[in-house]
Amino acid sequence: MDLKVISSKELSKSDPVFGQISFDNHEQIVFCHDKDTGLKAIIGIHNTVLGPALGGTRMWNYDTEFEALNDVLRLSRGMTFKSAISGLNLGGGKAVIIGDAKTQKTPELMRKFAGFVDSLGGKYITAEDVGMTTNDMDIVREVTSHVVGVSEEKGGSGNPSPNTAYGVFMGMKAAAKYKYGSDALEGKSVLVQGVGNVGEALIKHLLKEGAKVTISDIHRAHSEAIANTYKVDVYEGDDVYSHPMDIYAPCALGATINDDTINKIKAQIIAGSANNQLAEERHGQMLQEKGIVYAPDFLINAGGIIHVYSEIENWDKQEIKRKTEDIYNTTLEILERAAKNDVTPNAAALKIAKERISKRDNEQLK
Numbered sequence: 001m002d003l004k005v006i007s008s009k010e011l012s013k014s015d016p017v018f019g020q021i022s023f024d025n026h027e028q029i030v031f032c033h034d035k036d037t038g039l040k041a042i043i044g045i046h047n048t049v050l051g052p053a054l055g056g057t058r059m060w061n062y063d064t065e066f067e068a069l070n071d072v073l074r075l076s077r078g079m080t081f082k083s084a085i086s087g088l089n090l091g092g093g094k095a096v097i098i099g100d101a102k103t104q105k106t107p108e109l110m111r112k113f114a115g116f117v118d119s120l121g122g123k124y125i126t127a128e129d130v131g132m133t134t135n136d137m138d139i140v141r142e143v144t145s146h147v148v149g150v151s152e153e154k155g156g157s158g159n160p161s162p163n164t165a166y167g168v169f170m171g172m173k174a175a176a177k178y179k180y181g182s183d184a185l186e187g188k189s190v191l192v193q194g195v196g197n198v199g200e201a202l203i204k205h206l207l208k209e210g211a212k213v214t215i216s217d218i219h220r221a222h223s224e225a226i227a228n229t230y231k232v233d234v235y236e237g238d239d240v241y242s243h244p245m246d247i248y249a250p251c252a253l254g255a256t257i258n259d260d261t262i263n264k265i266k267a268q269i270i271a272g273s274a275n276n277q278l279a280e281e282r283h284g285q286m287l288q289e290k291g292i293v294y295a296p297d298f299l300i301n302a303g304g305i306i307h308v309y310s311e312i313e314n315w316d317k318q319e320i321k322r323k324t325e326d327i328y329n330t331t332l333e334i335l336e337r338a339a340k341n342d343v344t345p346n347a348a349a350l351k352i353a354k355e356r357i358s359k360r361d362n363e364q365l366k
């Protein structure tokens with residue numbers, strides 16, 4: 001994405017909403033508040049040309065409201081291009097709830113939030129994101145039908161994370177094919193940063209393929225537990241970006257490829273699940289100059305949305321798998337196209353996504 005990551009101090013200098021740096025012609029921004037439950041949420045609908053705006057709800061203890069707004073603007077925009085590049089008939093949206101998911105999330109708060117989602121009449125469809133679980137989506141489902149990522153017991157598709165990890169694995173293999181001429185990951189050293197829902201599932205694929213996995217997670221006890229379970233190494237130093245590795249898989253939070261880290265990264269390939277990995281578009285150019293192959297995040301982490309979208313299209317498990325495996329060919333195609341046209345893979349992927357939206361927009365105008 002070509003949006004800057006800036007501090008909340010800088011954000012507060014801009015106009016409160018439409019003047020924000022991350023505002024990019026979003027169609028609708030909904031501020032939701034409920035006195036009794038303490039709900040403070042923002043729903044961002046970026047674009048609905050291809051279909052209803054689908055994207056998860058993130059619950060995070062933002063330092064300021066500016067940060068929450070900035071996040072929902074960036075994330076909803078990313079969803080537009082993720083669905084477009086993946087060939088889904090969906091627009092881009094996202095919601096953020098301001099608060100600590102561990103201490104402030106209650107069923108009542110989730111029901112109130114669901115009421116706001118319902119009030120949009122299907123223009124926005126929610127799902128889980130950071131701080132949310134399938135159980136929370138089951139609660140949302142009690143109030144509104146405009147939710148996916150519901151548990152299998154309640155007729156949904158269940159946790160999307162394993163499928164996100166499978167898509168990332170496909171994208172990583174395609175990047176390896178492009179870089180090394182073979183997509184085998186056997187013997188390649190891969191650093192997985194963030195071993196939560198997606199990171200852990202990714203480790204399983206990597207180990208099965210014979211990769212040498214090192215993990216890093218801010219929660220020490222959790223990373224040690226994962227290391228014990230899968231017999232992988234834990235990164236011990238204090239500068240993970242300088243760690244020698246063939247492949248860097250960012251699976252924690254976004255913007256880890258930035259001015260501070262870019263000159264340290266020694267990997268030949270970057271392929272991970274985190275949204276908005278490039279702090280700014282120019283960091284994509286810098287990676288290219290360094291010869292580092294970057295598999296665009298919004299392309300290779302689409303396994304999750306493919307998974308939950310199956311609830312709308314009634315796809316079975318085979319169809320979900322097939323569509324997720326398509327990420328391999330699309331990634332390879334985009335890397336080749338980017339090299340041919342001397343643009344970054346991110347720019348090449350974004351161009352295809354935007355063309356699909358424009359085409360549909362023009363058809364609708366006819």
Ligand SMILES: NC(=O)c1ccc[n+]([C@@H]2O[C@H](COP(=O)([O-])OP(=O)(O)OC[C@H]3O[C@@H](n4cnc5c(N)ncnc54)[C@H](O)[C@@H]3O)[C@@H](O)[C@H]2O)c1
Pocket residue numbers: 129130131160161162164193194195196197198199216217218219222251252253254273274275301302304305
């Ligand atoms: N879950 C999905 O299906 C899905 C789909 C698309 C994109 N993503 C993105 O992938 C990323 C991971 O998602 P998840 O569902 O696994 O989240 P998660 O919350 O389950 O896991 C994130 C992990 O990262 C760790 N972490 C946080 N900051 C870190 C840091 N600075 N260094 C190292 N570790 C750190 C956390 O301790 C946690 O273990 C997120 O950016 C998410 O938006 C997830």
